[in-house]
Amino acid sequence: EVQLVESGGGLVQPGGSLRLSCAASGFTFSTYSLHWVRQAPGKGLEWVSFISSSSGTIHYADSVQSRFTISRDNAKNSLYLQMNGLRDDDTAVYYCVRAGDGTGLFDSWGQGILVTVSS
Amino acid sequence: EIVLTQSPATLSLSPGERATLSCRASQSVRSYLAWYQQKPGQAPRLLIYDATNRATGIPVRFSGSGSGTDFTLTISSLEPEDFAVYYCQQRSNWPPLTFGGGTKVEIK
Numbered sequence: 001e002v003q004l005v006e007s008g009g010g011l012v013q014p015g016g017s018l019r020l021s022c023a024a025s026g027f028t029f030s031t032y033s034l035h036w037v038r039q040a041p042g043k044g045l046e047w048v049s050f051i052s053s054s055s056g057t058i059h060y061a062d063s064v065q066s067r068f069t070i071s072r073d074n075a076k077n078s079l080y081l082q083m084n085g086l087r088d089d090d091t092a093v094y095y096c097v098r099a100g101d102g103t104g105l106f107d108s109w110g111q112g113i114l115v116t117v118s119s
Numbered sequence: 120e121i122v123l124t125q126s127p128a129t130l131s132l133s134p135g136e137r138a139t140l141s142c143r144a145s146q147s148v149r150s151y152l153a154w155y156q157q158k159p160g161q162a163p164r165l166l167i168y169d170a171t172n173r174a175t176g177i178p179v180r181f182s183g184s185g186s187g188t189d190f191t192l193t194i195s196s197l198e199p200e201d202f203a204v205y206y207c208q209q210r211s212n213w214p215p216l217t218f219g220g221g222t223k224v225e226i227k
Contacts, residue, residue: 035216045155045163045206047216059214095162104210105153107174109162 002026004096004110011116016086022079022096022110030074033057033099035106036081038092038115046092049081050099064090086117121145121209123219131227138194140222142207147187151211154183154192157221158203166205167192194224202226 008020020036036048049070050059058070069082079096093112100107122145132138142152150170155163165174167183170190180195194201207219 044221045157045208045218047214047218050214050216061215100165100168101210104151104208104213104216105165105168106155106163106208107165107168109164112162 002098002108004098004108006094006096006110006113009094009113009115011118012086013119014087014117016117017082017084018086018115020081020083020094020096020113020115024077024079024096024098027098027108029077033102034072034079035097035099036070036079037095037097037106037109038090039095039112040089040092043092048094050104051079053102083115086115088117091115091117120215121148121212121217123207123209123217125205125207125219125222127222128220129223129225131225132197133227134197134199136197138192138197138201138224140192140194140205140224142185142190142192142219144188144190144209146212148209148211150186151209152183152185152190153208153210154181155206155208156201156203157206163206197224 003025005023033052051070067085071080095112096110097106098108124143126141152170154167157163171183182193204221204223
């Protein structure tokens with residue numbers, strides 16, 4: 001069974017930093033691309049970032065470009081999202097998501113982790 | 120950026136009725152359109168990919184149709200567990216990957 005478990009969320013002040021982690025199990029992690037997708041409270045889904053299986057291709061949404069950094073450690077079956085310069089509108093549940101087709105299909109989702117940016 | 124517009128925003132139906140949800144793209148996404156279901160407090164779940172293909176374990180009452188710019192998700196006979204929010208998503212032209220704003224299917 002595919003499992004994706006996020007951690008590292010919490011309350012942070014505007015301008016602060018946070019690092020999210022996602023621990024994966026139940027599949028061959030090193031062969032799958034991954035995404036972060038977020039959902040602000042009461043709102044819809046927003047794609048945040050993508051990383052290919054070998055980390056050779058990385059993409060970001062314009063809203064997080066230059067502030068967020070996605071990375072992975074295939075030896076540890078883990079995905080990360082370093083978030084710097086956090087703003088109020090970054091408040092959301094962040095999901096770690098497996099790319100089912102290697103690119104843009106979200107076939108398995110973690111349970112999500114809440115990040116709250118507030119003073 | 121490809122914009123996806125879902126309609127209606129809310130659909131009020133009774134169990135056993137047929138649900139028809141629409142997703143329109145601002146430009147052609149070919150058949151690279153997926154549908155997701157999200158229940159309160161849960162992560163989204165993949166229902167349909169490439170416009171017409173059911174994901175693993177998805178009941179046959181869920182079906183998808185369309186290509187280009189106009190797509191439909193149909194639930195042939197609503198079960199109590201189907202009342203949820205549904206999102207469409209395109210992967211034809213990215214980044215960015217984009218989602219529609221969602222359709223809430225609520226109990227009438």
